[in-house]
Amino acid sequence: MQKPMSHSYGAPSPPVHVRELRKIYRDIAAVDGISFSLQSGSITALLGGNGAGKTTTISMLMGLVVPTSGEARVFGADMARERHKVLHRMNFESPFVDVPMRLTVRQNLEVFARLYGVRDLKGRIAETAEEFRLADFLDRPYGKLSAGQKTRVSLAKALLNEPELLLLDEPTASLDPDTADWARSKLEGYCCGRGATVVLASHNMAEVERLADRVIMLEKGRIIADETPPELIKRFGRANLEEVFLAIARRGVADGEDTRSTA
Amino acid sequence: MNQGAPAASRLSTLREQRTLAASGRRIYGLVLRYWYVIRSSWPRTAELIYWPLVQMLMWGFLQTYLAQTTSFAAKAAGLFIGGVLLWDILVRSQLGFAVAFLEEIWSRNLGHLMMSPLRPAELVAALILVSLIKLLVAMVPVALLAYALFGFNVLGLGFAFAAFFANLVIMSWSLGLVSAGVVVRWGLGAESFAWLIVFVFLPLCCVYYPVATLPPWLQTVALALPPTYVFEGLRAIVLRGDVVGHLMVTALALNALYFAAGWATFAYFLRSARVNGTLVQMGE
Secondary structure: OOOOOOOOOOOOOOOEEEEEEEEEEOOEEEEEEEEEEEOOOOEEEEEOOOOOOHHHHHHHHHOOOOOOEEEEEEOOEEOOOOHHHOHHHEEEEOOOOOOOOOOEHHHHHHHHHHHOOOOOHHHHHHHHHHHOOOHHHOOOEHHHOOHHHHHHHHHHHHHOOOOOEEEEEOOOOOOOHHHHHHHHHHHHHHHHHHOOEEEEEOOOHHHHHHHOOEEEEEEOOEEEEEEOHHHHHHHHOOOOHHHHHHHHHHHOOOOHHHHHHHO | OOOHHHHHHHHHHHHHHHHHHHHHHHHHHHHHHHHHHHHHOHHHHHHHHHHHHHHHHHHHHHHHHHHHHOHHHHHOOOHHHHHHHHHHHHHHHHHHHHHHHHHHHHOOOHHHHHOOOOOHHHHHHHHHHHHHHHHHHHHHHHHHHHHHHHOOOHHHHOHHHHHHHHHHHHHHHHHHHHHHHHHHHHHHHHHHHHHHHHHHHHHHOOOOOOHHHOOHHHHHHHHOOHHHHHHHHHHHHHHHOOOOHHHHHHHHHHHHHHHHHHHHHHHHHHHHHHHHOHHHOOOO
8 A cells, every 4th residue: 555645844745645535415424534645746546346436535625515524635735615716737638527518629628728828728738639539529519420530539638738637537437448448548548648647437447457556445335445446456356457446346345365265 | 114014005096996806807707798698588688578568558558548537547647657668677676686696597607707816896896787787778678668659758757866776776785686696595586586576576676666665564664665655756846846855865774784684694695695605506
């Protein structure tokens, strides 16, 4: 497990620092006292079954949900109280959150570029359109695009402001294998090129193995594993991450040794 | 130290100017988003004009008929048509604000906006500007037709019209803030609240009759509402040619309270939605 970075005075804040984060809805703990820090330039996958707490964690990292207790800090800012200090340095992509359907792709990119204070608006939109192969449908309404085209637009929107922290929720869901592979390459390229930090929630284990250099596995709002993908696979004695995930999800056993002994 | 102080002050001023400029760019960006929606659909634009036009025609012809049959209506030319135009300023401005906000919920875009650097006050500023744009699109053609068909020139009210307009739109924004807050907190289940809230004020604000018509206890309620003073002011001008300054000052003071309450309600429900997690679940 990675140790949190120190917070001595004057030291740069880690991109993400989560301490004893807890979110309780009525009497259900969606996130139950998790702590972790992310290093700059890392790609970290949040894994877990439905209701494990991934989306709630990401929502608290964006400041859209206020924690019941604990804190989520991004670039040193407490996201419950001072998120506007850092929101321009981050962005988010999810195929489940649409951008306005009636606006064309170009109009959407223009609006978001203005919201994020992007300089050289037209130049950046042209650059992004070329990079994400949007030119053919740049002036078509977003609502009339195919799922693959919509995902490309969402990715372009997420990278418009060249974020230092990128939060991705199932970024390649509903994409065909070829487009999904292309999208992963784009994300890999962006992160390597810019040194951006990425938090990725995904159910696609092959995607996680390829992209992530760290996996935080959640179950019932708690961290049950926090390692690199190869370490996790080795500890659980499985062939790949998919098998590790299935073993944990089906048996509900948090400890790798127990999982192996019952396999 | 002495040299450092002015430099620090200049730096602080520069920083404030940059912050304001960035804020302006975000507001403009969001106004642009709503403008693109209006522009993308002619039925929406037609819908903006449709009801004010129907209302104006109906009240205009009714007044023409009454003017031929009763001496009071003949004397009070412009009372009904002025009332309907002013009432529509309140309704169209409130709906302009509320529907622009609902657009974000319908398109499941509120999450994107809330995780962007856009601040709640900037969102409200953009909604206010959009409500004004929609109001102009709706009311300018209708006001021109009212003049052409019935000889009623709303600008003939002079300075009073500016005061009426200001008081009505400020009240509409307060109602818009409350309706947006309710939708943020309770989702699309509360959408009808945003559409209907303004109509509660139709009987209470005494659009077409004097406050004295109401029972005494209801008069107290009516006098606590800024639009009542606008419609009383309209009657004072049309019937007696009175000056309405004192009425407008009272309306403005009440409006300041209503707007503060509207903002507090919106801010409270927005915070409440972040606590309850409803902000991330919002959509069709």
